[in-house]
Amino acid sequence: MSERYDLLIVGAGPAGLAAALAAADSGLAIALIDDNPAPGGQIWRDGPGVRLPARARRQREALARHANITLLSGTRVVACADDRRLLVEDADSGRLIGYRKLLLCTGARELLLPFPGWTLPGVTGAGGLQALIKGGLPVRGERVVIAGSGPLLLASAATAQKAGAQVLRVAEQASHAAVAGFAARLLQWPGKAVQALGLHQPGYRCNARVVAALGSERLEAVLIQRGGRREELPCERLACGFGLVPNTQLGEALGCEVRAGALAVDDLQRTRLAEVFAAGECTGFGGSELSLVEGAIAGHAAVGQTARAEALLPERARWRRFARQLARSFALDPALKDLPRPDTLVCRCEDVPYSALAGHDGWVGAKLASRCGMGACQGRVCGAVAGYLFGWTPTRPRLPLSPARVDTLLCLEETALPSATGEPVE
Amino acid sequence: MIDLTLDGRPVRVAAGSTVAAALAIGGDGTSRTAVGGARRAPLCGMGICQECRVTVDGVRRLACQTLCAPGMQVETRP
Numbered sequence: 201m202s203e204r205y206d207l208l209i210v211g212a213g214p215a216g217l218a219a220a221l222a223a224a225d226s227g228l229a230i231a232l233i234d235d236n237p238a239p240g241g242q243i244w245r246d247g248p249g250v251r252l253p254a255r256a257r258r259q260r261e262a263l264a265r266h267a268n269i270t271l272l273s274g275t276r277v278v279a280c281a282d283d284r285r286l287l288v289e290d291a292d293s294g295r296l297i298g299y300r301k302l303l304l305c306t307g308a309r310e311l312l313l314p315f316p317g318w319t320l321p322g323v324t325g326a327g328g329l330q331a332l333i334k335g336g337l338p339v340r341g342e343r344v345v346i347a348g349s350g351p352l353l354l355a356s357a358a359t360a361q362k363a364g365a366q367v368l369r370v371a372e373q374a375s376h377a378a379v380a381g382f383a384a385r386l387l388q389w390p391g392k393a394v395q396a397l398g399l400h401q402p403g404y405r406c407n408a409r410v411v412a413a414l415g416s417e418r419l420e421a422v423l424i425q426r427g428g429r430r431e432e433l434p435c436e437r438l439a440c441g442f443g444l445v446p447n448t449q450l451g452e453a454l455g456c457e458v459r460a461g462a463l464a465v466d467d468l469q470r471t472r473l474a475e476v477f478a479a480g481e482c483t484g485f486g487g488s489e490l491s492l493v494e495g496a497i498a499g500h501a502a503v504g505q506t507a508r509a510e511a512l513l514p515e516r517a518r519w520r521r522f523a524r525q526l527a528r529s530f531a532l533d534p535a536l537k538d539l540p541r542p543d544t545l546v547c548r549c550e551d552v553p554y555s556a557l558a559g560h561d562g563w564v565g566a567k568l569a570s571r572c573g574m575g576a577c578q579g580r581v582c583g584a585v586a587g588y589l590f591g592w593t594p595t596r597p598r599l600p601l602s603p604a605r606v607d608t609l610l611c612l613e614e615t616a617l618p619s620a621t622g623e624p625v626e
Numbered sequence: 627m628i629d630l631t632l633d634g635r636p637v638r639v640a641a642g643s644t645v646a647a648a649l650a651i652g653g654d655g656t657s658r659t660a661v662g663g664a665r666r667a668p669l670c671g672m673g674i675c676q677e678c679r680v681t682v683d684g685v686r687r688l689a690c691q692t693l694c695a696p697g698m699q700v701e702t703r704p
Contacts, residue, residue: 235673237644237693242672248642274691276673291687309674321656321667331671335690336643337650417665418654447674548669548677551661576676581669603676603686 204298205231205270207502208286210277210450211305213241214488215480215495217259219303222499222508224266231297232269233288235276239263241307242327243488247334249363272297278608279599280454284475287600287611294608301475301502304451304463305495308444308481310352311584314546314554315539316412318440322419326356326441333363340364343435345422347371347410348442350530356439357401368433370401371408371424373442374530379406382529388522409536413438442532444485445584449597451478460484461587468509469498477502486523493519537589546589547582549575563592576603630698645689645700646671646678657689657702 207223209216212234220232232239238246244256252260263269278294279287285298310325317323324332326348333339344365346353349372357367372379408426413419421434446462456471457464462484465471469479479498480491493516500509540546542555550571560566563573563586572586573579573594578601583594600609627638630648637652646668649655656665657678668678671690678689681701689700 236691246642247644248640248647291685291692309672310670312669312675319660319664319666321654321665324668325670325672328669328671332644332646332668332690335671336640336647338647418656418667545662548660548666548675576679577674580674603679605685 205229207301208299209303212239215491216305218492218495219499222496223503226503230269233272233275245334248336250334278604289608294611304478305480306447306482308446310441311443311445313442314544320415320419323413323438326439329439330356330359344437345369345435346439348440349373370404372406373409376406378529446482452596468501490519547572628694632700639694643694645692
């Protein structure tokens, strides 16, 4: 009865897909689990508003050809249990899935920073808007402002435009010098240079940041500051993203080490737990090319194909250089910390304003006094915000890792909950 | 095309559309009422922020990660 795989991969984005395909010819039983309706992660998200790139289509076709790979879409990891098992939930039910080796490809989420009006309907993440459009959100004829930092802003603008929206402004907080330097160095990565040219935007402005989203019931206009000048842009949508935050929750709950906000791995993508590997943006962001090669290394290593994993190390080193360049060029301006006003909500789940947090000296104290981070997202949004605004380190995640049905939690009835204390699962 | 119901009103969406898309096509795009009474809409689009949680056929689901299905009953208000 019990469902168990030789290799269980959590996350079917570029890293997870590459890992499954790399490990496939071992003939071992592999499962790929993802909470989205289809594989591809964020960059290759499928939907009515998408034409998938050739590489993504090839990956999906290859996946279907391997009978030893089981794809579990629409399935979310709720908790880790004893005996190398994860508690998962899909639309119908919960169950335990066992593994011999576990590979975490849990990706990254956007850093969403608070500013007055950011809770108004019409305001989304930058990658968030992209994902929603791919899922069929109609934006034809709408005026869109995009703000924040990093190349994702341009990708989001391109998606919105292709869907018929009018992109009024792309406000990048980094300086012109930083962005120009990054663009010049893109020539070292030819594929990336082509992508960047394709994303050229007349409304792109550096050294510009969102000051406020204006509106009563929903977004009506956006206030952008650039140097000493402010412009008010009437619009229907504002998409804001300030970079990426690695999704480390499951790894932390298992007992993996976190270093500089990401899951720590060695050369072969192994965590400090012998049976757990990690790859892609949960180990630090760097784009889909880095995720693909890290995933392939982890996939080979997890099934004992060490030589094939090691052969990919030079390619990974190349994309890691790109990742470092990216992080340097789009470092966040500390002035962004001044965006929230005292009454600006920081925790959107529990409606906790900035003023309720500002006086505290750490995450735990602030949380106990204000309920910040105690709502449905369990601090995934406001914990990252508090990390940026106040330098607080959120505590280790508690189980369940996401809201789940009682019937699902009852599957744990006969198992111990080893990581409730944060101890590694053995 | 798929026909479903949003807060009691009929909505028609393209096959493969998420419930988050249906909220905008058939309503004002909002998904829930916050603790302080304000309406909220999908934010992260990728199953993290929980702002898009709605009731689908009596069960709490994330609109951004749920595909529309024929006859689905989606509710955004308590």
